Amino acid sequence: MSNSNSSLDDVEKDVGLARNKEVDADEPHLTEEQEDLREAGQPTFIELDCDASNGSPLENVASAKPSINNIKSVPNGGLRAWLQVLGSFFLFWNTWGIINTFGVYQTYYETGLLSSSSPSDISWIGSMQAFLLMFVGTITGPIYDAGYVRYLLLGGSVLVVFGQMMLSLCHEYWQVFLAQAVCIGIGAGCLFVPAVAILSTYFSTKIATATGLAAAGSSLGGVVYPIVFYKLQPSIGFAWATRAIGFMMLATLIVSNSVMRVRVLPAGRRRFLDLTAFKEPAYVLFVAGSFFAFMGLYAPFFYAQSYAIETGIANPDLAFYLLSIINAASTFGRIIPGYVGDIIGPLNMIVPCSMLTGILCFCLISARSIASVIVVLALYGLFSGTLVSLPPTIYVHLTKNRAVIGTRMGMGFAITSVGLLVGTPISGAILNATGHFSYVWAFGGALTVFGTLLIMAARVAQGGFNIMKKV
Template sequence: MSDSSGDVEKDYRYWTNDDRRHHNNDGASQEEEQPHLSHEQEVLREAAEPPFTETGGDDDDAATENDGRNNGETGAPLGPVVSAKPSVTNVKSVPNGGLTAWLQVVGAFFLFWNTWGIINTFGTYQTYYESGILASSSPSDISWIGSVQAFLLMLVGAITGPVYDAGYFRHLLIGGSLLSVFGQMMLSLCTKYWQVFLAQGICIGLGSGCLFVPAVAILSTYFSTKIATATGLAAAGSSLGGVVYPIVFYRLQPSIGFPWATRVLGFMMLATLGISNSVMRVRVPPTGRRKMLDLTAFKEPPYVFFVAGLFLAFMGLYAPFFYVQSYAIETGIANPRLAFYLLSIINATSTFGRIIPGYVGDYIGPLNMIIPCSLLAGVLCLCFMAAQGIAAVIVVCAFYGFFSGTLVSLPPTIFVTLTKSRAVIGTRMGMGFAIISIGLLVGTPIDGAILNNSGKYEYVWLFAGLLTIAGTLCIVGSRVTKGGISILKKV
C-alpha cells in the first residue's frame, strides 16, 4: 500500500460515521481480520466493557449534526454510556460488586438464616418431640412436620418464582417474614400434634417458601462472574442459623420451658429478617408479567438431568440432619448432652461447605464443583454404618456437613448457568425447586418408616447414602450434556 493510503488508514479513526460508510461502500478500506472468540469469552468481554451506543435518536442525530457543523465538526463520536434502564438480560450492565450489591448478599444471608437455617434446626425439635410434647407420636409422624416444612419451602417457589419475575419482590419479602415469625410464635402455644403441624410445618413452611427464591434470584441481577461466591456467602446463613438456633433452644428450654424458648427464637427471626427488609433492593425493574411455567426447559437435557439428580439427592440428604442425634443416644454412642452437639457440628462445617466450594466454583464451574461434593456426601452417609464410636461419628458428621453444604448453595447458581435467558431465571428456578421439594417431602418420613419397621439405623444410612449417590450420577449426566466429556471445561 502506498504512503498516501497509509495516511488514509492512519486517519481513519478520526472520520465521521458518514465518512466511514462512504469509504466502506467504495471498497477503499479492508477490515482487519478479527480473532475468533468462544461464547464464554464473548460473555466475559461484554461483562467487563460498558455498552457502546450512539447518543440520541433520529431527531437527536439531526440536532447533533447541526451543532457539529456550527463548531466545525462533522458528527458525534461513539462513546461508552450508562443505560438509563438496565435490562435483566443484559449481562454487561450487571454491577458484579459494589456496596449495594454486597448489601444484597447480607440480606440474602439472613433470608437463608431463617429458611434453610430453620429447616436445619428441626433435628433438635425432632429429638425433643420424641420425649416431650409429642412423645405419643412415632418418629416417622414427627418427621412429617419437618419434611412438610422443607417441602413447602421449595414448592412455594413454583409460585413465587413468576411472582418475583413480575416485580413483587417486596411483597414476597414482607409477607414471607410475617408468616415465618407468626408461625414461630404460634408454635410456642402448641401442645398437640396437629397444632405443631399447622404452625411449624405449614405456616413457617409457607413463609420460608416466599423468602427462598427471591433470596437467590435477586443475586443474579447484581453479580455475573462472582455469582457462585456471592451465593455461597449468602447460603452460609443457613448453616450458621442451623448452629445458633438449636443451641439457643437447647440451652433455654430446660430453664424457661418450651414456650418461651420458642418465642426467643421468634424474636431472633424478627430482628434478622428486619435487616433483610431494610437493605434489599430490586435493581432491574420488571419488563412485564411472566408465565407460570416454562415447559421448554424440559426439552433441555442438562436441565432435566440436573433436576432429577437433585430430586434423588434431597431424598437422602436430610437423614443425618433429622436422625443423627437420636442415633447416637439410642445406640449408646453418646449421652444426650453430647449427642445434641452433633447437629451443630454438621451445620458448623456446612458453613465452610457453602463458601469454599462456591468460591472455587467461580473458577472451575459450579457443575464441576457440585459433582465430587455430592458424591462424597453420599459416601459419608454410608460411613455412618461403620461409625460405632463417638470420635468416628463426630468425624463423619464434620465431613458430611462440609460436602452436603454444596447441595444447598450451588444449585441456584447452576440454574442460572443452565438458563439462557435471564428473564426467566425465577420461573425455571421455581419449577426445579417444586420438583425437588417432593424428594424432600418423602425422604425423611421414609427414613422414619424404615426405622420403625427394622429398628436399625444402618438401613436408614444405606437408603439415604445410595439415593444421594444415584442423584450424583444424574448430575453427571447434566454436566456431560451441557459441557461434553472434557473434564477441563468450565461448566
C-alpha cells in the same frame, strides 16, 4: 457532479472497509461462552412505529428501561451489592437455617411434647416445612417479577415469626404441624425467591461466590438455633425457648427488610412453565439428580441425634451438639465450593462433593464411637453444603435465555421439593419397620449417590467428556 459524488462514495467505502479490517485484526478471539455473554450484554431494543405524518421509516433505538439481559451493567461488587448479600444471608438464616434446625425438634418431640407420635409422623413436620419452602417459591416467582418484592419480604417475615411464636403455644400434633410446618414453611417460601433472585441481578461473574456467602446463613442459623433451644429449654421451658428463637428471627429479618432492594426486574411476568426446558438433556438430568439427592440428603440432619442417644454412642448433652457440628462444617461447604465453582464451573464442583456426601452417609453405618460419628458428620456437613448453595447458580448456567431463568429454577425446585417432602418420612418408616439406623443411612446414601450419577450425566450432556472444561 454525479461522477464526483460517486468517487467520494467509493473513497468512503474504502475507508470503512479498511477500518473494519483494522478492528477485526485487533479484536481478540472470543470463546462461544464469551460470545453469548457479549450478545446478552447488548442493550435491548424496541421498535418504534413509523411516523405517518412524514412517512419516516422504522428505526431501532435502545430502550431506556434497564434490561435483565444486560450483563455489562451488573455491578459485581460495591456497597449496595454486598448489602444484598448481607440481607440474603439472613433470609437463608431464617429459611434453610430453620430447616436445618428441625433435627433438634425431632429429638425433643420424640421424647417430650409429641412422644405419642412415631418418628415418621414427626418427621413429616420438618419435611413439609422444607417442601413448602421450595414449592411456594415457584408460586411467588411471578409475584416477584411483578414488582411486589417488598410485600414478599414483609409477608414472609411476618409468617415465619408468627409461626414460631404460635409454636410456643402448641400442645398437640396438629397444632405443631400447622404452626411449624405450614405457617413457617409458607413464610420461608415467600422469602426464598428474593434471597436468590435479587443476588442474580447484582452479580454475574461472582454469582457463585455471592450465593455461597449468602447460603452460609443457613448453616450458621442451623448452628445457633439448636444451641439456643438446647440451652434455654431446660431452664425456661419449651414455650419461652421457642419464643427466644422467634425474637432472634424478628431481629435478623428486620436487617433483610431494611437493606434489600431490587436493581432490575424482568421485562415481562414470569411464566409458571417453560416446557422447552424438558427437551434439554442437561436440565432434565440435573433436576432428576437433585430430586433423588435431596430425598436422601436430610436423613443425618433429622436422625443423627436420635442415633447417638438411642445407641448409647453419646449422652444427650453431647448428642444435641451433633446437629450444630453438621451445620458449622456446612458453612465452609457453602462458601469455599462457591468460590471454587466460579473458577472451575459449578457442575464440576457439585459432582465430587455430592458423591462424597452419599459415601459419608454410608460411613455412618460403621461409625460406632463418638469420635468417628463427629468426624463423619463434620465431613458430611462440609460436602453437603454444595447441594444447597450451588443449584441456583447451576440453573443460571444451564439457561441461555436469562429471561426464563426464574421459571426454570422454579420448575426445578418444585420437583426437588417433592423429594424433600417424602425422603425423611420414608427414613422414619424404615426405622420403625427395622429398628436399625443402618438401614436409614443406607437409604439416604444410596439415593444421594444415585442422584449424583444423574448430575454427573447432566455435566457430560452440558460440557462433554472433557474434564478440564469449565461447566
